[in-house]
Amino acid sequence: MDDQDKFSALSNPTRRRILTWMKDIPDAFGKSAGDAREDVCISEIQRKTNLSQSTVSAYMAALERAGLVTSERRGQWTFFRRDEPAISAFARKIAKEL
Numbered sequence: 001m002d003d004q005d006k007f008s009a010l011s012n013p014t015r016r017r018i019l020t021w022m023k024d025i026p027d028a029f030g031k032s033a034g035d036a037r038e039d040v041c042i043s044e045i046q047r048k049t050n051l052s053q054s055t056v057s058a059y060m061a062a063l064e065r066a067g068l069v070t071s072e073r074r075g076q077w078t079f080f081r082r083d084e085p086a087i088s089a090f091a092r093k094i095a096k097e098l
Contacts, residue, residue, distance in 0.1 A: 003090070003093070005065055005066040005067070006066045006067065006068060006090055008062070008066070009062045009063050009065070009066035009068060010066075010068075012059065012062075014049060014051070014059060015059050015062060015063055017049075018045060018049070018059065018060075018063070019063065019068060019069070019082065019087075021040075021045075021048065022040060022069070022080070022081070022082045023082065025037055025038060025039070025040050028048070029044050029048060038081050038082075039072065039079040039080060039081040040079065040080055040081075041077050041078070041079050041080075042056055042057060042060060042077070042078050042079075042080065043077070045060070045080075060078075060080055063080075064080070067083060067086045068082065068083055068086060068087055068090075069081060069082055069083055070083050
């Protein structure tokens with residue numbers, strides 16, 4: 001995962017929006033206040049973006065390749081969560097170098 005993968009993944013406004021929503025999954029995806037889940041199913045992202053499943057899958061694959069999210073399979077479902085340490089390290093690197 002090099003920085004170019006991260007810049008490329010973040011060049012798409014919808015992928016940036018998905019990452020922003022994932023900062024507060026219960027609020028962004030209409031979960032109950034007591035739901036402390038930190039991951040979201042690809043079908044929930046699909047509903048929120050109103051994009052096809054294949055497009056959302058490709059977007060999430062790009063974010064995962066870039067090291068900005070991680071995924072976990074649970075049965076037939078794939079759940080994603082932000083990789084906060086990787087995002088923070090990348091933000092620090094940009095702040096330092098640019």
